Amino acid sequence: MSTRLVPDALWEIVEPLLPRFSPRPQGGGRAALDDRAVFTAVVYVLTSGCAWRHLPPSFGVSVPTAHCRFATWAMAGVFDELHRQILDRLGAGGDLDWSAAILDAAHVQAKRGSLTGPSPVDRGKNGSKIHILSDADGIPLVTAVTSANTHDSVMLQPLVTTIPAVRSRRGPRRRRPGRLRADKGYDAAVHRRWLRARRIIPRIARRGIDSSERLGRYRWKIERxxxxxxGYRRLTMRYERHGEHFAAFLQLAAALTCWKKLAK
Structure with a gap:
C-alpha cells in the first residue's frame, strides 16, 4: 500500500523538498524516522479521511510524530513547493492549457478553529470554503481556504495574482492565462477592469443575462x-483546528491530483 500511495517517481520529487533532520549537538535522543514512511502516513490520512489517532501502526510511525512532522512541513511550505514542482513538469511537457483559467469555490463543514464562519448555504452552520483556480482542462493551479461566509468574488484577485510562474515547453515561464472563466458569483465591474489591465480576457457570467446552460459548457471542468x-476524504469535513493545516491538506491534494495527470 505504501508504494501505491507514494510511488518511487513521486518520492523522487518529494524527498529533496523535506527539511533535513539535524541531530542534537549533545547526542542522544531518538533516531530520526524514515521520511518516506511519515509522508506516506500523511497521504494515508488525507486519502482515507481517518483521524490522526486512528493511524494504523503498520506505517511504523507514532501518531504524535506523524502529526508533528505534518505541521512542520506545512509551516515550511513543503506541500506548496511540491505542487509547484509537479506543475513545472506538466508545463515542460506541454500538458497545461493556458488558453483559459477557471475559478470556483465549494463549502466544507467545519467544527471549530481559524478560517471558519457561518455558512450561508448550510443554515448558518460553521464551515470553511475551498477556492480553486485551474487551467482550461481543470488542472489545479492555485488553492486557498477561507471562512464559509467569505464572498467568492473577494478571492478572485488574490488567486489570479498568486498563479505560480510555470515552465513552458519552450520559451519563458508562464503565469498568465488568456481568459478567466467564472460564474455569476464573481460578476463585478471592478474585476473585469482589473483583469483587462493585466491582459486577461474576462469571461465572467453576468447576472440576469447569461444562462446556466451556456456557463455549464465550461464549468463542468472545474466541478470535476x-x-x-x-475524493480525498480528509477534505469532505474539516477537523483541523488550525486553518493552515487544512489548507496544507488541500495543497497536498492538489499536488497529488496534478501528479496523477503527470503519471499517465
Missing part, C-alpha cells in the same frame, strides 16, 4: 476538479 479534490 472539485470532485477530484473532495
Amino acid at each position: 476538479t472539485l470532485a477530484w479534490l473532495t
